[in-house]
Amino acid sequence: MSISKYRAFIKVAESGSLTKAAKQLGYSQPGISHMVDSLETEMGFPLLIRNKDKIVPTENGKKVLYYCYQIIKNETYLQETVSAINGLLExxxxxxxxxxxxxxxxxxxxxxxxxxxxxxxxxxxxxxxxxxxxxxxxxxxxxxxxxxxxxxxxxxxxxxxxxxxxxxxxxxxxxxxxxxxxxxxxxxxxxxxxxxxxxxxxxxxxxxxxxxxxxxxxxxxxxxxxxxxxxxxxxxxxxxxxxxxxxxxxxxxxxxxxxxxxxxxxxxxxxxxxxxxxxxxxxxxxxxxxxxxxxxxxxxxxx
Incomplete structure (x- = not known):
């Protein structure tokens, strides 16, 4: 599974909107929708409820969301640790x-x-x-x-x-x-x-x-x-x-x-x-x- 799909899911869940998530991440709205659809297919169950006014996580989506946060955080920590090993504290x-x-x-x-x-x-x-x-x-x-x-x-x-x-x-x-x-x-x-x-x-x-x-x-x-x-x-x-x-x-x-x-x-x-x-x-x-x-x-x- 791609890190970018986790980021897309997190931003949609946080903002309640595909359009807002796309703007925040620099993707097109169809691109964000495709990433979330692909993630749902890979996991085997819906992650989001697409209401008319707002998109919200399903109950299973809420459970997955916590671990998506951890994956993104750990990826950031990994990048920072590699930079430090190379002598660049960032x-x-x-x-x-x-x-x-x-x-x-x-x-x-x-x-x-x-x-x-x-x-x-x-x-x-x-x-x-x-x-x-x-x-x-x-x-x-x-x-x-x-x-x-x-x-x-x-x-x-x-x-x-x-x-x-x-x-x-x-x-x-x-x-x-x-x-x-x-x-x-x-x-x-x-x-x-x-x-x-x-x-x-x-x-x-x-x-x-x-x-x-x-x-x-x-x-x-x-x-x-x-x-x-x-x-x-x-x-x-x-x-x-x-x-x-x-x-x-x-x-x-x-x-x-x-x-x-x-x-x-x-x-x-x-x-x-x-x-x-x-x-x-x-x-x-x-x-x-x-x-x-x-x-x-x-x-x-x-x-």
């Missing part, structure tokens, strides 16, 4: 990360890597907590920057320890406190992070439940910080995001150990292509530097 890395890591860690790691390997393509996307358990097994991400609750069959590489922080205005009654007891938040006007995004607040709630007066929910930490700055309540963010705070908003640690281990979820570091191994190595170095002392802000692109 390839593309697809990554997903929590918002806190997108803000406080990955800009530094990506800068450090890109300074050495400017021709390697890095595809980075923000991912909610629950999405990793779908995206990583499907092969849509090479690396997941997340907590240690990883999908089955994956390995976890710890990078750094992240703490939960309370943020408030400088004139808030809690501002004089050096550290905040969770019980102190009972009844306070509170801006609650939407569950399932970057659940640093759960590191506190699971160990020491508190019961604030929830005034607002937000999936954006930047929005939460802005609402705190406008005296709409207090909130909890990752210590990695403290650098985002404006002058009129301060952070305070909790009393006690409330935090989480953040790192990299990967299928297999041992069998990963050289370019991914090198990126992981630089991530470890960057994390060690960040734990020792705050890193300077990544330079702004003024072009």
């Amino acid at each position: 390839g593309t890395i697809s990554m997903g990360a929590y918002n806190s890591l997108m803000v406080g860690f990955l800009p530094h790691a990506v800068r450090n890597f890109s300074n050495v390997y400017p021709n390697i393509e890095l595809h980075l996307r923000e991912v909610a907590c629950g999405e990793f358990h779908e995206l990583l097994p499907r092969g849509e991400l090479d690396l997941g920057f997340m907590v240690d609750s990883i999908p089955k069959g994956f390995s976890f590489i710890p990078l750094l320890r992240d703490s939960a922080c309370v943020i408030m205005r400088r004139d808030h009654p809690f501002a004089p406190y050096e550290a905040i007891s969770p019980t102190l938040l009972n009844g306070c006007n509170f801006i609650m992070p939407v569950p399932g995004y970057d659940d640093v607040v759960n590191t506190v709630l699971q160990k020491s439940p508190f019961f604030p007066k929830i005034k607002y929910y937000t999936a954006s930490d930047v929005a939460a910080i802005s609402m705190v700055a406008n005296d709409l309540g207090i909130s909890v963010i990752s210590s990695l995001q403290v650098g985002l705070l404006p002058d009129d908003v301060i952070s305070r640690p909790f009393q006690g150990a409330y935090g989480r281990s953040l790192g990299i979820a990967i299928k297999s570091l041992r069998h990963a292509p050289p370019v991914i191994k090198e990126f992981v190595r630089i991530c470890k170095e960057t994390a060690a530097q960040l734990q020792q002392a705050p890193l300077p802000e990544p330079p702004h692109d003024t072009r």
Whole structure:
């Protein structure tokens, strides 16, 4: 079976359209249709349901789709490994990360890597907590920057320890406190992070439940910080995001150990292509530097 047929099937399943898949892959629409028909013939059963409005995978097609992703991913890894053996480090890395890591860690790691390997393509996307358990097994991400609750069959590489922080205005009654007891938040006007995004607040709630007066929910930490700055309540963010705070908003640690281990979820570091191994190595170095002392802000692109 041809790799091109697997790619055609994947793109049709993802886009729901022969025309869109053909455009994305650079084929004609009849050419894509022929490849999918040929693949169905070789497998002996239909892979797609061709409805009037959209094309969707059959139940058998859904089962096959997972393995098609793996075949394409492994072919890419093979090509990158051969290039590395020939002395050419090349390839593309697809990554997903929590918002806190997108803000406080990955800009530094990506800068450090890109300074050495400017021709390697890095595809980075923000991912909610629950999405990793779908995206990583499907092969849509090479690396997941997340907590240690990883999908089955994956390995976890710890990078750094992240703490939960309370943020408030400088004139808030809690501002004089050096550290905040969770019980102190009972009844306070509170801006609650939407569950399932970057659940640093759960590191506190699971160990020491508190019961604030929830005034607002937000999936954006930047929005939460802005609402705190406008005296709409207090909130909890990752210590990695403290650098985002404006002058009129301060952070305070909790009393006690409330935090989480953040790192990299990967299928297999041992069998990963050289370019991914090198990126992981630089991530470890960057994390060690960040734990020792705050890193300077990544330079702004003024072009």
